[in-house]
Amino acid sequence: MTELKNDRFLRALLREPVDVTPVWMMRQAGRYLPEYRATRSQAGDFLSLCKNKELACEVTIQPLERYELDAAILFSDILTIPDAMGLGLYFETGEGPKFKKIIRTEADVAALPVPDSAKDLDYVMNAVKEIRRELNGRVPLIGFSGSPWTLATYMVEGGSSKDFRHIKEMMYATPEVMHALLDKLAQSVTDYLNQQILSGAQAVQIFDTWGGVLSGPMYQEFSLRYMQQIISGLIREHEGRKVPVIMFTKNGGQWLETMAEAGADALGLDWTTNIDDARARVGNSVALQGNMDPSVLYASPERIRQEVGDILGRFGAGSGHVFNLGHGIHQFVDPERPKAFVDAVHELSAQYHK
Ligand code: CP3
Numbered sequence: 001m002t003e004l005k006n007d008r009f010l011r012a013l014l015r016e017p018v019d020v021t022p023v024w025m026m027r028q029a030g031r032y033l034p035e036y037r038a039t040r041s042q043a044g045d046f047l048s049l050c051k052n053k054e055l056a057c058e059v060t061i062q063p064l065e066r067y068e069l070d071a072a073i074l075f076s077d078i079l080t081i082p083d084a085m086g087l088g089l090y091f092e093t094g095e096g097p098k099f100k101k102i103i104r105t106e107a108d109v110a111a112l113p114v115p116d117s118a119k120d121l122d123y124v125m126n127a128v129k130e131i132r133r134e135l136n137g138r139v140p141l142i143g144f145s146g147s148p149w150t151l152a153t154y155m156v157e158g159g160s161s162k163d164f165r166h167i168k169e170m171m172y173a174t175p176e177v178m179h180a181l182l183d184k185l186a187q188s189v190t191d192y193l194n195q196q197i198l199s200g201a202q203a204v205q206i207f208d209t210w211g212g213v214l215s216g217p218m219y220q221e222f223s224l225r226y227m228q229q230i231i232s233g234l235i236r237e238h239e240g241r242k243v244p245v246i247m248f249t250k251n252g253g254q255w256l257e258t259m260a261e262a263g264a265d266a267l268g269l270d271w272t273t274n275i276d277d278a279r280a281r282v283g284n285s286v287a288l289q290g291n292m293d294p295s296v297l298y299a300s301p302e303r304i305r306q307e308v309g310d311i312l313g314r315f316g317a318g319s320g321h322v323f324n325l326g327h328g329i330h331q332f333v334d335p336e337r338p339k340a341f342v343d344a345v346h347e348l349s350a351q352y353h354k
Contacts (some may be wrong), residue, residue, distance in 0.1 A: 002137035009071040010140050010203060013244035013266045013287050015320040021312065021349035022070035023342050024142070026248075027328030028063040029075050033335055035062050046091055050076050056127040057134050064139065066335065067342040070322075071139050071203070074131060074196070076124055078146030078207055081188050082155050084115040095159070102158040104166065106174070109181045114188050117195040124192075125199040132200035143201025145193050147208035147249075148185035148230075149223035155181070164213055171222055178222060186226040190233040197235045197243050205246040205268070206230065212251020219255060224262060231263040246289055250327060253278070260285045271326030276314035288315070289322040292341070297325075297333045301340035308344040317352045 004010075009022040030036055039059050043049035050056055060075040079097050083089035088100030103109060115121060131141055154160070156167040171178045193204050211223040231245055248268025252259060259267055260282045269278055269290035278288055296307045308323070315321045323345045329338070 004137050004140060004202075006070060006139050009322060010241065010244060012319050012322050013203060013246065013289075014242060015284065015287050018319050018353055019350065020346045020353060021315075021321050021323050023323035023345040024069050024071040024073065025063070025325050025329050025338060025341075026073075028069065028073060028338075029059045030329065031331040032329055032333045033062055033066075035059075046077075047089065050080070050127075051123045053123065053126040053130040057130040060127075060131050061134060063338075067338050068346060069139065069342060071142050072131065072135060073142040073205075074124070074128055074144060074201065076127065076144075078144070078151060078209075079154060080121055080124055081115065081145065081185070081192060082151055084117075084120040085112050085155075085188070087155060097154060098159040099155065103152075103155045103181065104170070106177045106180070109177055109184070112181070112184055114184055114191070117188075117192040121192060121195070125195055128196055128199040128201055140202035141200060142203050142205055142246075143193060143196030144205045144207060145189045145196075147206050147211060147223060148182040148189060148226040149214075150208050150210045151185050151189075152178075152181055153210045164210070171218065182222060182226045186229045190230045193230070194233070194235050197238050201243070202239075202241070203244045203246065204234070205248060206264075208247065208249040208252070211249040216255060219249075219252070220258065223249070224255075224259065227264075228262040244287075246322075248289070256281050266322065268324070269326065274314060275311055275321075276316070279315060279320075284320075287320040287322065289324050291324070291326040294325040294327055294330055294333075297329065297337045297341060301337070304337065304340045305344040305348070308341060309348050312345070312349050312352060315352070317354075319353065323349075 008018040011018050012022050036059050039055055040049050043052055043055050056075045060072050079089050090098055092098055153167050206227055211219055236243055244265040246266045246268055247264035250270050253273030256278055266287035266289050271291050271293035275291050296304055
């Protein structure tokens with residue numbers, strides 16, 4: 001087992017002391033980087049890139065070569081699980097993800113298999129192992145999955161959606177069918193994340209991108225409850241270290257108190273909640289990750305630095321903060337800009353960790 005040279009990301013998630021605030025960016029490997037676009041065209045397309053462990057490893061490391069990031073995130077996608085369930089994931093240029101088979105009825109749900117991740121998603125596990133080897137202890141590796149609710153939105157709508165018409169119809173008109181689908185997904189995600197941990201992921205994040213389109217009671221019943229079920233089934237210690245769990249519900253800022261009780265070590269915050277208010281509300285129960293508006297990266301290095309300083313000052317002294325964007329980095333960001341962001345986090349945060 002190689003020793004971890006920089007563990008401030010893992011320490012901050014567990015609210016242990018750190019020298020400076022750790023930072024990474026959601027979607028840090030992606031289209032805003034010219035070297036990513038070059039590797040993707042070498043692979044042919046996005047899915048072939050995910051399925052090639054050497055190339056997936058290469059794009060995972062690319063942002064770490066440019067910026068002093070404190071964590072790497074597995075290069076893959078949340079939609080690998082529905083793909084492994086036989087839905088036939090494909091990407092249409094400019095239109096985002098799509099499925100050949102769409103889930104709408106009780107019979108559709110009953111016919112869905114729960115994938116055996118070690119076998120059916122072995123390409124993901126091979127990428128995790130390859131990345132760990134290549135990182136050689138430089139920074140920790142984050143594994144991830146979508147939440148059951150978020151995965152279900154793509155499976156029932158057939159792709160991205162604006163109004164969530166079909167899944168909300170399923171939820172309100174046939175709640176038992178909705179629950180049967182979410183339960184299968186929760187089982188699948190638990191196994192998927194545990195296999196990533198056994199393959200070498202040192203922390204995991206659950207992306208609940210669409211939990212925030214629900215009402216409070218529906219969020220608890222159809223999204224939070226299944227994330228809680230997953231977290232209670234996860235391997236929490238591996239290679240002699242705790243494996244922290246981050247739960248990120250975009251637009252979930254109004255439910256932080258309830259989310260803090262779900263068993264995660266950290267909650268992800270988008271930019272619509274002030275991090276000082278969030279910290280006051282969750283107290284010492286969980287760490288917080290976030291929460292700069294990704295659009296700040298369109299501004300000057302001075303403006304970026306000012307925003308970073310404001311967020312650090314709001315969080316205040318002590319550990320328990322992992323700096324991040326409030327959502328994924330945009331594809332049109334100038335790749336020079338994130339350097340100002342990452343460096344500002346390290347330079348301006350030392351004063352809060354004395
Ligand atoms: O953070 C990282 O660098 C790791 C890689 C990662 C990707 N997708 C790569 C990707 C992660 C963590 C994801 C998660 C993901 N995928 C989410 C949850 C996070 C979020 O952003 O809310 C969601 C909802 C998806 C589903 C998905 N996959 C969408 C909506 C898209 C974009 C489609 C488009 O054309 O804009 C994808 C494709 C995708 N996943 C890309 C990348 C780099 C772009 C594909 C390309 O190279 O063209």
